[in-house]
Amino acid sequence: MKELGNGTVVGILGGGQLGLFLAQSLARLGAHTSVFDPDSQAPALRHTARPFSAPFSEQSRLLAFAEQASVITYEFEHLPVHYLAGLGEHVAKIRPSLKVLEVAQDRLIEKKFLKAGGFPVVPFLELKDGDDLAKLQAFPLPILVKTVRGGYDGKGQTRLNKQADLDSFLPRLKERLSAGEVLVAEQVVELHGELSCIVGRKAKQSFLMPIFENVHQDSILDTTVFPAQISDELRRQVEELSTAIATALDVQGLLTVEYFIVKEASGLKIYVNELAPRPHNSGHLSMQAFNISQFDLLARLLLDLPVGKIEPISNACFAMANILGDCYHDKRLKLEALADAEGLVEILLYGKEEPRPARKMGHLITTGATVDEALTRARAVRLALSGS
Amino acid sequence: MKELGNGTVVGILGGGQLGLFLAQSLARLGAHTSVFDPDSQAPALRHTARPFSAPFSEQSRLLAFAEQASVITYEFEHLPVHYLAGLGEHVAKIRPSLKVLEVAQDRLIEKKFLKAGGFPVVPFLELKDGDDLAKLQAFPLPILVKTVRGGYDGKGQTRLNKQADLDSFLPRLKERLSAGEVLVAEQVVELHGELSCIVGRKAKQSFLMPIFENVHQDSILDTTVFPAQISDELRRQVEELSTAIATALDVQGLLTVEYFIVKEASGLKIYVNELAPRPHNSGHLSMQAFNISQFDLLARLLLDLPVGKIEPISNACFAMANILGDCYHDKRLKLEALADAEGLVEILLYGKEEPRPARKMGHLITTGATVDEALTRARAVRLALSGS
Numbered sequence: 001m002k003e004l005g006n007g008t009v010v011g012i013l014g015g016g017q018l019g020l021f022l023a024q025s026l027a028r029l030g031a032h033t034s035v036f037d038p039d040s041q042a043p044a045l046r047h048t049a050r051p052f053s054a055p056f057s058e059q060s061r062l063l064a065f066a067e068q069a070s071v072i073t074y075e076f077e078h079l080p081v082h083y084l085a086g087l088g089e090h091v092a093k094i095r096p097s098l099k100v101l102e103v104a105q106d107r108l109i110e111k112k113f114l115k116a117g118g119f120p121v122v123p124f125l126e127l128k129d130g131d132d133l134a135k136l137q138a139f140p141l142p143i144l145v146k147t148v149r150g151g152y153d154g155k156g157q158t159r160l161n162k163q164a165d166l167d168s169f170l171p172r173l174k175e176r177l178s179a180g181e182v183l184v185a186e187q188v189v190e191l192h193g194e195l196s197c198i199v200g201r202k203a204k205q206s207f208l209m210p211i212f213e214n215v216h217q218d219s220i221l222d223t224t225v226f227p228a229q230i231s232d233e234l235r236r237q238v239e240e241l242s243t244a245i246a247t248a249l250d251v252q253g254l255l256t257v258e259y260f261i262v263k264e265a266s267g268l269k270i271y272v273n274e275l276a277p278r279p280h281n282s283g284h285l286s287m288q289a290f291n292i293s294q295f296d297l298l299a300r301l302l303l304d305l306p307v308g309k310i311e312p313i314s315n316a317c318f319a320m321a322n323i324l325g326d327c328y329h330d331k332r333l334k335l336e337a338l339a340d341a342e343g344l345v346e347i348l349l350y351g352k353e354e355p356r357p358a359r360k361m362g363h364l365i366t367t368g369a370t371v372d373e374a375l376t377r378a379r380a381v382r383l384a385l386s387g388s
Numbered sequence: 389m390k391e392l393g394n395g396t397v398v399g400i401l402g403g404g405q406l407g408l409f410l411a412q413s414l415a416r417l418g419a420h421t422s423v424f425d426p427d428s429q430a431p432a433l434r435h436t437a438r439p440f441s442a443p444f445s446e447q448s449r450l451l452a453f454a455e456q457a458s459v460i461t462y463e464f465e466h467l468p469v470h471y472l473a474g475l476g477e478h479v480a481k482i483r484p485s486l487k488v489l490e491v492a493q494d495r496l497i498e499k500k501f502l503k504a505g506g507f508p509v510v511p512f513l514e515l516k517d518g519d520d521l522a523k524l525q526a527f528p529l530p531i532l533v534k535t536v537r538g539g540y541d542g543k544g545q546t547r548l549n550k551q552a553d554l555d556s557f558l559p560r561l562k563e564r565l566s567a568g569e570v571l572v573a574e575q576v577v578e579l580h581g582e583l584s585c586i587v588g589r590k591a592k593q594s595f596l597m598p599i600f601e602n603v604h605q606d607s608i609l610d611t612t613v614f615p616a617q618i619s620d621e622l623r624r625q626v627e628e629l630s631t632a633i634a635t636a637l638d639v640q641g642l643l644t645v646e647y648f649i650v651k652e653a654s655g656l657k658i659y660v661n662e663l664a665p666r667p668h669n670s671g672h673l674s675m676q677a678f679n680i681s682q683f684d685l686l687a688r689l690l691l692d693l694p695v696g697k698i699e700p701i702s703n704a705c706f707a708m709a710n711i712l713g714d715c716y717h718d719k720r721l722k723l724e725a726l727a728d729a730e731g732l733v734e735i736l737l738y739g740k741e742e743p744r745p746a747r748k749m750g751h752l753i754t755t756g757a758t759v760d761e762a763l764t765r766a767r768a769v770r771l772a773l774s775g776s
Binding site for chain 2: 020023024027028029030031032033043045046047048049050051288291300305306307308313314315316335336337338339340341344345346347348349350351352362367
């Protein structure tokens with residue numbers, strides 16, 4: 001086991017809120033942190049004495065960042081792998097590996113990997129050339145067409161509900177394919193619910209976090225509750241799948257697996273939706289609910305510290321609600337509402353200057369005797385903060 | 389109410405663990421932070437993009453620090469007030485005020501202030517000149533003689549248990565008084581227990597944290613438990629006294645009040661032991677146990693955010709155990725013990741490089757169904773970490 005506090009520097013690629021909270025967990029274990037983000041206003045850059053802000057293409061800066069780091073991780077998966085691959089001997093410091101990153105940052109590679117591994121995914125179709133247009137027309141509606149790279153929080157998605165939508169989309173699609181773009185069409189399933197499971201992994205050992213239950217609005221995570229209201233059988237399936245996927249990818253660090261629950265004739269069935277090899281928005285309430293948060297877990301893995309059993313601190317139920325830029329009026333929240341926010345156990349504001357619509361500006365966590373009570377309170381506090 | 393994330397910079401004097409955790413709470417509310425510490429290795433300096441490291445006497449650096457800060461606070465009270473007083477218009481940014489700092493950093497001024505205000509303190513004696521030696525000889529043993537300034541964690545204290553101790557101490561004392569030193573003699577009371585209460589205050593409004601119960605070893609905080617095992621009547625007295633003292637000092641920010649519980653013929657009686665106008669070691673478990681930690685509370689006060697009711701998140705009981713340098717062998721903890729640490733909900737390592745005896749290196753927090761269970765677990769984890 002390494003000794004801490006004597007110069008261990010963890011480099012974090014990406015300085016958003018996930019990077020900030022990871023840096024805080026690392027600081028609480030005595031480590032130094034360094035942050036690289038092309039946006040000089042990124043929140044985590046403010047809270048490190050080793051900030052690096054440059055485009056990823058500026059190889060000399062990226063190399064300087066890599067050289068001073070003992071280990072490197074990332075807080076979002078849309079990183080230019082080719083630049084990172086140019087870091088020579090320092091590539092070995094990156095956790096999870098570039099191989100994992102390549103799978104998780106491309107929807108098509110990800111889906112193919114999952115399907116090939118026998119993991120349940122909803123039917124999808126690769127859209128690459130003219131031949132694929134015919135296949136798309138035979139594909140059952142409704143359909144979600146997504147860019148294979150760079151999309152998150154619903155960006156780069158087109159939903160086709162009926163034949164007319166498809167007909168009007170086809171000419172544009174044809175153009176995009178001709179221009180060399182690759183897309184993926186996904187069958188839209190009717191959701192009974194959504195889950196996420198965060199698994200940590202070091203060498204061949206996996207560490208599962210308790211499962212979260214999520215609700216998205218317009219493809220952006222809206223709320224999460226804990227504990228997830230699911231059967232033991234579903235819980236077992238999610239845990240097995242998450243561990244198996246992390247193992248198949250040989251993840252060293254964190255992997256978040258998002259799931260759809262679909263009601264089928266045979267009962268509730270789960271499908272893997274997406275992979276994120278990093279801390280995840282749906283894991284925020286681990287900071288309040290568990291003995292080891294998702295950020296603590298990753299910090300321990302990166303610092304080569306033992307993990308132990310991850311478990312809830314109490315029997316309380318929790319809910320997390322994202323605060324998007326949409327909640328702001330005149331660029332501000334009605335923070336006065338904090339004075340009588342019932343059940344509120346955490347309010348985090350990420351310090352981003354521009355509260356654009358759909359931009360994640362903060363989140364809040366409430367507690368309650370039941371998940372419904374916690375969730376009702378979370379929504380009420382958010383509503384009050386938005387001045388409604 | 390001010391808007392955050394748009395350039396609010398909170399300056400923190402002192403970069404130890406208390407400064408670091410305060411900076412983390414501020415970061416979680418979107419604020420920028422800046423840290424000033426003469427020791428360039430201070431933990432909090434690593435986690436800010438605005439570090440200042442210089443002696444306090446370097447007025448130009450102190451001024452530069454003050455100029456870029458919207459508001460200034462401190463994480464320890466042994467600051468040279470005369471240098472801070474030289475900051476001109478920026479003095480008004482300092483919270484709590486220099487007046488509070490002057491009272492809290494001098495044991496004699498503090499005791500006189502408390503006595504004059506009618507707050508219960510154990511009998512004490514000012515030792516200034518030769519005349520006071522006779523008074524000391526008439527003072528009931530055992531006695532604790534303390535320096536009036538700069539002492540913390542038992543530093544600068546001499547305990548006189550019996551007449552022989554006093555006799556052998558007197559010549560040295562005489563010399564020190566001749567050299568112009570001022571000391572204070574305190575009657576040693578037999579402790580039934582110790583408590584602390586942290587009160588936040590903004591304008592004329594006070595915000596009380598739930599009370600902690602503490603145990604010291606060799607004058608250094610050893611363990612804290614929550615909830616304190618005290619009667620409602622004692623709780624009421626502590627709350628009233630803490631609020632009254634913060635009000636008398638017109639504290640803007642945090643005030644920690646430490647109490648002795650003494651068993652007297654009439655029942656349990658409480659005495660005020662010490663004041664600290666800042667977050668406090670005994671408040672660490674507020675990070676896990678309460679909806680608003682002591683650091684969150686101070687952050688909200690400094691950022692002019694509403695506070696609301698401070699309360700436990702659950703019915704769980706908690707214990708905190710300090711990890712001193714004494715727990716280290718060959719400059720390391722046996723961190724392998726984390727793998728099966730029962731009931732552990734937090735382990736914090738401050739990242740200090742030199743694990744000297746009696747130096748606070750970290751702390752851990754455990755939970756349990758009772759405070760005894762939590763405390764037993766905390767001690768067991770610490771023992772395991774120390775390799776015993």
